[in-house]
Amino acid sequence: MKKYLIALVAGLGLIVAGCGDKAEAMDVDFVSDLSIASEGWTIGIDQDGDKLSVAAAGVTLSTSDSTQVGIKYATTIAGITGSASYDYTSDDEHELGFDTSISVIGVNVDAGLDWNIDDSSFDASLGTGYSAFGLDGSATSYWDIDDFGFTGMDIDAGYTMNLTDNVSLRPNVTIPFDDDFERGSISAGFSVSISFGSSE
Numbered sequence: 001m002k003k004y005l006i007a008l009v010a011g012l013g014l015i016v017a018g019c020g021d022k023a024e025a026m027d028v029d030f031v032s033d034l035s036i037a038s039e040g041w042t043i044g045i046d047q048d049g050d051k052l053s054v055a056a057a058g059v060t061l062s063t064s065d066s067t068q069v070g071i072k073y074a075t076t077i078a079g080i081t082g083s084a085s086y087d088y089t090s091d092d093e094h095e096l097g098f099d100t101s102i103s104v105i106g107v108n109v110d111a112g113l114d115w116n117i118d119d120s121s122f123d124a125s126l127g128t129g130y131s132a133f134g135l136d137g138s139a140t141s142y143w144d145i146d147d148f149g150f151t152g153m154d155i156d157a158g159y160t161m162n163l164t165d166n167v168s169l170r171p172n173v174t175i176p177f178d179d180d181f182e183r184g185s186i187s188a189g190f191s192v193s194i195s196f197g198s199s200e
Contacts, residue, residue, distance in 0.1 A: 032189035038196035093118040
């Protein structure tokens, strides 16, 4: 019962802060996401960018406002997760992405590289985060490789509550900063995860 009360209080707080899709006075966007996993398949729906994804056996197919179709393959070897992706964007451009991450005792470090083939441009990301007792947080910086310049940063924090054995709820907030460290619109919402049997 206590977990449900905490979830309710957290939800009311985010609803008041969000006040619908966007709280203009507070400069807050309210977006949430849902994932449903069952028998090796996972379906994801994300309001941020209207993203829809389907994943199985390490392969993810997706579409969103910025991507007409995307495919990604990820695998973990000796505790190190690596992935490669291809996106056909809404601008009819082709992008390749490569990511790697490692997690040790709740601390995660990840790095990524994106190559826009049509523009011959490269962008990179470098992030670090933590996870302990349901709490998690991360800071991810973004870089323009062509100009060797910093382009922005996202700071994310959340708390995962296991409402049942099959349902979890994660209230979360993301604060973006531009290359001058000026704060952008804050995103707040819920991540809901539902599982039926094994998703492995």
